[in-house]
Amino acid sequence: MGARVVALLLFLAALACGQDPKPESSPPKAPPAKKEPAPEPAKDVKPRPIPADWPPKHEPDKYAARRSRMVTKDIERRHVKDPPVLRAMRAVPRHRFMPKAKVAEAYEDRPVRIGHGQTISQPYIVASMTEELQLKKGMKVLEIGTGSGYQAAVLAEITPWVYSIEIKRPLAQRSKDVFKELGYTTIKSRHGDGYYGWKEAGPFDAIIVTAAAPHIPPPLVKQLKPGGRMILPVGPRTATQDLILLTKDMKGKTRTRSLYPVRFVPLTGSLGSSD
Amino acid sequence: MGVAIFLLSAAVLLHEVSLLRVLAMAWWHHAASLVVAVALLGFGVAGTLLALVPALKREATVRWCGGLYALAIPLSVRAAAAVDFNVLEVGWDPSQWLRLLALQAIFFVPFLIAALGISTAIALASRKPGRVYALNLIGSGLGALIAPLFLAWAPPAGVLHVAVFTAAAAAIAGPGKMLRVWGLAAGLTAFLLGGHGLPMADQKDLPSAPPAREILETYLGPTGRVDRVSVPGLHYAPGLSMLAPHHPNKQEALYVDGHLVSAVDRDRPDYLEHTVGALPFLFTEAPRTLYLGVGPEMARATDIVELNADLLDAAEVTGVAQDPRTFLETTQTRFDLIVHHLPGLHAAAETPLLTVEALALALSRTTADGGVALNASLTTPPRAGLKLLATAERVTPHVIAVRNAHRLCVFLRHRAATAWEREDVLVFCRENGFDPVRPVGWRLEEPHHVTDTPLLEPGPDYPYDVRPATDARPYFFKFFRWSRLGDLFDAEQTSFVQWPYVALLVALLQVVLLSLVLMGLPLALSRAARAPVLLFCALGLGFMLLEMSFLQRAMVRIGSPVHAVSAVLGGFLIGSGMGSLVGERLGRPLRAAALAVIVLAPAGYLLLPGAPWGAALVCAVVAFPMGIPFPAALSRLEDKSVPWALAWNGCASVAAAAAAPLLSSTFGIPATAGAALALYALIAARTR
Known part of the structure; x- marks a missing residue:
């Protein structure tokens, strides 16, 4: 008798929106795809001088071996090849961006909760997305969703000019403190609505959005330089998203490409909504 | 004992229906299903317990169980609230599986107690079980019928009180002062302990909406909790072009059980012209548009049919509160456009509006130049998009579809497009960075969006089931x-x-x-x-x-x-x-x-x-x-x-x-x- 009520639960469970949350997991190997050619840098802009204190020097730490093992096992073996990216992943002390209670999980290849409903991204995803940007030293990059600050730090190992926006004030402040402690003096971060980008600092050679967005924000497309690249997860916030690479050619024409499915935590704030 | 078994059976159904609502509001529906499906195993275990402990087989057990069940209902909810369970992290945090098991065990206990009482009654009447079994069934049926009525005017946590009182009444009903006192005490204690639901998961849309949000109104009903919320900075616009000159700013959003279903910028709706969903509006000026379900583009609707009356009230639109498919079957009106809102549903949820037969019905309710439009999210590899195209093309060969990086709009028509209409669609696509997908011959040589899995009929080894949904197999979201x-x-x-x-x-x-x-x-x-x-x-x-x-x-x-x-x-x-x-x-x-x-x-x-x-x-x-x-x-x-x-x-x-x-x-x-x-x-x- 009572079991027939399972019918109730199964059919009432069909009510209302039930997004298709899928547990976050390692994405598959990216399907073999033609690599978009590297953008030509805009020719009419003088390169800014690289600051003398860049890149920051890190103190040796007891996690260096684990970090190196993580890069070899979880990143290189999954076809991330760009030398500056791999160097950056070996250099940035991920454990410094985690809550103290989670430090032991710092070099596992999975996201970890950092409080305020957010997570620090899986290292493979950080490396893969960074590689897709094809960053060179001297390029200017915008990050939407500072979160723990880890991604911004990885970017700042490749190029000094990193701008990062975070909608949650406590996270924005915390990441600022960590940047200062670790010597990332060239990262400019602020609290704000990332949907609108950072118009005063733009345009940017690259833009990276590190939380799920329901659509590609037009203001960000406008702030991308001709020849620039943007990477962002697009899709329902509590389900699988597509990692989208957007490129803008020298004539300003934009093109997008679906890379692979990913699972980012919902971005709270202006970009966070479901379809 | 007959009254006790009747009341206990009714209490079980009241408990289960309201518990499902409590869990659905707090978590996601499939998580709720997972917990309750195993919890109901208490009914199987009760029989084993009765066999192993024959001393339980007496009339007093039924009434003791009534009181215990009344206490177990609120205690289980309180215990569950202490478990930090996040279904979204199940894939990468192994401890979430343990928490899930803990929740299943927590909710297993009250069902076990209730089932023990019911099983005892049936076992005691084993020579002539018909009457007891009938009381069990009829009590359950009554509980199932009245639960939605209670949910229409009380929150689910409050309806749990009704289950508590009914269970306690099972303990009180019958001779014996001690058992009556027990029933009263249990009922009163349970009432004082109860009235609480579970907090909504942080990752749901509503709790994680921008901090400046303001809940304007809340409606509670059997089909869900509806919230109308002012959300500055939401920017909700499915299918919006990356080249759009306008985007939504201050929006009013509608949430059902914490999930965002719609948001409208009433002051500046012009961004809607730059979404893939604007496709069907290229063909008719000032169309009479029927919108099935409250959704993001309802600002364009002249008529709306929505099953959830609270959602219509919250949206502050005039519409018909009726099942959309029933409306389509009975209406005599012909619309220029019928637009489906396609909310994401559970994989095993029946989708009577998204079958071949339902789309054919909808198309038959449009004018000769009109049609039916649906939008779907696109993933890699595509699932809903391919299934939607396959279903649409089973209904009519005259399908026009456009996409951007993440969204597809499919438009079913009675006739093929004219050359002018084709040109209008291509201009629309060019201006917005969209790509035409159907007719196949309209596809661009240099599309705006590149993918390794284009929206064409897949081969037999495709990893997803994208066969059209039919009335015999109405599971559109099962891939x-x-x-x-x-x-x-x-x-x-x-x-x-x-x-x-x-x-x-x-x-x-x-x-x-x-x-x-x-x-x-x-x-x-x-x-x-x-x-x-x-x-x-x-x-x-x-x-x-x-x-x-x-x-x-x-x-x-x-x-x-x-x-x-x-x-x-x-x-x-x-x-x-x-x-x-x-x-x-x-x-x-x-x-x-x-x-x-x-x-x-x-x-x-x-x-x-x-x-x-x-x-x-x-x-x-x-x-x-x-x-x-x-x-x-x-x-x-x-x-x-x-x-x-x-x-x-x-x-x-x-x-x-x-x-x-x-x-x-x-x-x-x-x-x-x-x-x-x-x-x-x-x-x-x-x-x-």
């Missing part, structure tokens, strides 16, 4: 293919797995494994346990599979889930209860009853009407003979086998309820009904 089961164990393929569907499989496996563990040892040791295995498993499986298939069919015919559940469950429970009563007087003709089921069920399935009361009547007629076999078989057992029979029947029922969605979504609803009838045929063949 899982059993041939890809191995992907679960391949780290590089797990992202392709449809995990909510797999959750159903996990629930079934848990139920089967736990049943085998709990029953396996007694089976090996006790002849009394072996006696009733086959027959009572067949009875449990057959009854539940048939009931589930009718429920699934009713979802298509009636449309409204709440009405479908009320009609079918109410009809089945009350009908079988009456059958059980009458069966006693007819001498419990087991085989004749089984044969009657085989004759009546197909007719009832095919003739099931769309009106809830009519459906309830048909279900009651079909279920009438179904109430006879169980008590008849029980009365033929030795006393010491009766609790085992209850245990096997309980486990089989729960397993069937977990299996039915998987069966129907894979093979179709008729297959599930057919499996049930095969079991009744087996019962008829093996009995007299």
Whole structure:
């Protein structure tokens, strides 16, 4: 008798929106795809001088071996090849961006909760997305969703000019403190609505959005330089998203490409909504 | 004892319905299903407990259980609130599985207690179980029917109070001062402990909306909690062009159980012209547009049909509060455009609006130059997009579709596009960075969006099931293919797995494994346990599979889930209860009853009407003979086998309820009904 009520639960469970949350997991190997050619840098802009204190020097730490093992096992073996990216992943002390209670999980290849409903991204995803940007030293990059600050730090190992926006004030402040402690003096971060980008600092050679967005924000497309690249997860916030690479050619024409499915935590704030 | 069993049975249904609402509001629906499916195994375990502890088999047990159940209801909710469970992290945080198990165990306890009381009553009446069984069924049916009524005017946590009082009343009803005092004390204590729900998960849309949000209004009803919220900075615009000159700013959003279903910028709706959803509006000026369901583009609608009346009120639009499919079947109006809002639904949810037959019906309600439009999210590899195209192209060859990186709009028409219309679509695409997808000949040589899996008919090895949904298999959001089961164990393929569907499989496996563990040892040791295995498993499986298939069919015919559940469950429970009563007087003709089921069920399935009361009547007629076999078989057992029979029947029922969605979504609803009838045929063949 009572079991027939399972019918109730199964059919009432069909009510209302039930997004298709899928547990976050390692994405598959990216399907073999033609690599978009590297953008030509805009020719009419003088390169800014690289600051003398860049890149920051890190103190040796007891996690260096684990970090190196993580890069070899979880990143290189999954076809991330760009030398500056791999160097950056070996250099940035991920454990410094985690809550103290989670430090032991710092070099596992999975996201970890950092409080305020957010997570620090899986290292493979950080490396893969960074590689897709094809960053060179001297390029200017915008990050939407500072979160723990880890991604911004990885970017700042490749190029000094990193701008990062975070909608949650406590996270924005915390990441600022960590940047200062670790010597990332060239990262400019602020609290704000990332949907609108950072118009005063733009345009940017690259833009990276590190939380799920329901659509590609037009203001960000406008702030991308001709020849620039943007990477962002697009899709329902509590389900699988597509990692989208957007490129803008020298004539300003934009093109997008679906890379692979990913699972980012919902971005709270202006970009966070479901379809 | 009759009153006690009636009240206890009603309390169980009140508890289960309101608990499901509490869990759905707090978590996601498939997480709620996973917890409750296993928790209901308490019904199987109760029989085992009764067999192992014969001292429990007395009348007082029923009333002690009533009081204990009343206490267990609020305590289980409080205990669950202390478990930090996040279903979104199940894939990468192993501790979430342990928390899930903890939740299943927590909610298992109250059902075990209730089932112990009910099983005891049936066991005590094993020589003439018909009356007790009838009271159990009728009480359950009543609980199922009145639960939605309570939910219409009280929050689910409040309706749990009703379940508490009903359970406590089961303890009070009967002789014995001590038991009455016990019932009163338990009821009062439970009332003081209760009234709490579970907090909404942080990751749901509403709790994680921008901090400046302001909840303007909240509505609570049986179909969900609806919130109207002012959300500055939401920027909700599905399918918005990356080149759009306008985007939404200050929006009012609508949430159902914490999920965002719609948001509108009433001051500046011009961004809607730069979404893929603007496609159908290229063909008609000032069209009469019917919107099915409240959704993001309803600002354009002249008519809206939405099942949830609270959602219409919250949206502050004038519309018809009715099941959309029923509306389409009965309306005489012809619309220039019909726009479906396609909310994401659970993989095993019936989608009566998204079948070939439903789209054909909708198209028939449009003018000669009009059509039907639907939008779907696009993923890599595509799933909903391909299925939508396949379904649309089964209805009509005249399909126009455009996409951007993440969204597809499909427009079904009666006729082919003219050259001018083609040009309009291509200009629309060029200006917005969209790509035409259908007709195939319109595809651009240099599309704006590049993908390795274009929206063309896939080959047989495609990893997803993208066959069109039909009324016989109305599961649009079921993409899982059993041939890809191995992907679960391949780290590089797990992202392709449809995990909510797999959750159903996990629930079934848990139920089967736990049943085998709990029953396996007694089976090996006790002849009394072996006696009733086959027959009572067949009875449990057959009854539940048939009931589930009718429920699934009713979802298509009636449309409204709440009405479908009320009609079918109410009809089945009350009908079988009456059958059980009458069966006693007819001498419990087991085989004749089984044969009657085989004759009546197909007719009832095919003739099931769309009106809830009519459906309830048909279900009651079909279920009438179904109430006879169980008590008849029980009365033929030795006393010491009766609790085992209850245990096997309980486990089989729960397993069937977990299996039915998987069966129907894979093979179709008729297959599930057919499996049930095969079991009744087996019962008829093996009995007299």
